[in-house]
Amino acid sequence: MPYDEPDATDPNMLVGVELPGTEESTRDMAYVFAEEFARLGFEKRRLMSLFKTPFYAGAHRAYLELGEAEIEKIADECLAIWGRVKFVDADTNLHSA
């Protein structure tokens, strides 16, 4: 981010443009992150921390907009399916190939 206030005479200054989107876009995004990372094996605590951490701006934005209770509900719904299974990987020995 720039340090100073925008200079109106700067031809390269950011010009904000509103793009069409619905309220559901944020909810959809929250569902996608919750489902994808639940599929990757995240449990409730890790999933919620993904939404709570400001570093992950997309997920955190949904957390701020929808509130913790709603995010928790979404996480629970996704974990109800993907949280019940565990993915397990069995590597073959790479150096014996």
Place this chain on the structure above:
Amino acid sequence: MPQVYNWQLNREMEYPYQAAFPQRQFAFVFNTNRCLACQTCTMACKSTWTFNKGQEHMWWANVETKPYGGYPQHWDAKILKLLEDANPGGQVWNKQNGAARFEGMTIFEAGKKKLAPESARVLGYLPEDHEWNSPNIYEDNPKGIKGEKYKLDTEGAELPVHKTWFFYLARICNHCTYPACLAACPRKAIYKRPEDGIVLLDQEQCRGYRKCVEACPYKKSMYRGNTRISEKCIACYPRVEGTDPESNGRPMETRCMAACIGQMRLQGLVQMNNDGTWKEDRYNPIYYLVHVAKVALPLYPQLGTAPNGYYIPPRWVPRPYLRQMFGPGVDQAVERYMHPDRELLAVLQLYRRSNIIIYRYKLEEGKKIYEGTLRGQPVSIYNDTVIAYDKFDKEIFRTTIDEPVFERPALHANSI
């Protein structure tokens, strides 16, 4: 100009050289639904290839926030506008005759119409220095304290809040089938390797005219001021060849792929036909995602370079934007990805389970272990096992579900 067949456009198009295709082609599928913009891929590439003096502005791998962001700034909006100016209202896909066909102009065709002198072959533009210098300006970057270098802000940093939808787009060189950089180079310094389709720039031949920088619509060829020649992504070719010491002779995915913590990157080598289409290779995961499941689409196919980077589009983004970015297959791709069948679910489990390139997978079907709904849609889970094989048809790993998982103890949580 010779005519070549571009399967992504479903038609022939003009290209400055006769068509020639590699035996195999470097290709990748990025799942944008999983990308969190952690920039680990960006830094993996930077710390491997572009950490020297004169390369400060170079990010061969980058992640930008769409729709606003871009590196260099507004690269896609600028090339799309140039094409629109060259062919007003004509940049459209025609879906009337079954399969969609692009009826507009590619950067090669528009170049012929718009450019002078005749030696100019590709429509493009040369970004200015400031467009390269701040790769994520105004995006989701925390800021430090004004005037205080190399110090953390003890009060914490506040991130900007977007008021609209957005997603993260990870990008590297697409190692195009019809590279614009190669077409534009007056020195013939850029070539496509016959064994893997990786596009390389011969630094002995380059004289730094920057025609490639101007021509590449994805802006992945970059000029280095202190050597006065250009450079570009080399697809970590020692790893792809299997000659990197770490690869132990087995072709290995690039640094940016291997570093991805969101597990959204999968890279492979697909087999090519003589006409530039992909040879059927049903159980190659990249072939499966692009040509069988059809959930992965090329980035801005209308530009005409036939890029070999494919993307699973983000599910929550308005469709008109996605159709412009990924072409007419978006609606089908999103629908299939939202309701994946058991094979697609299994193939998605291949992502980042290993750094060795997967040449083939096998699905061993198990019994159904769960049936339920998610957001009103039915979901079934099967105890399937997906097995990945390397170049020599040796098993790399197998992933199954419904079994115990080993968790690293807290004492060694961060050890590698």
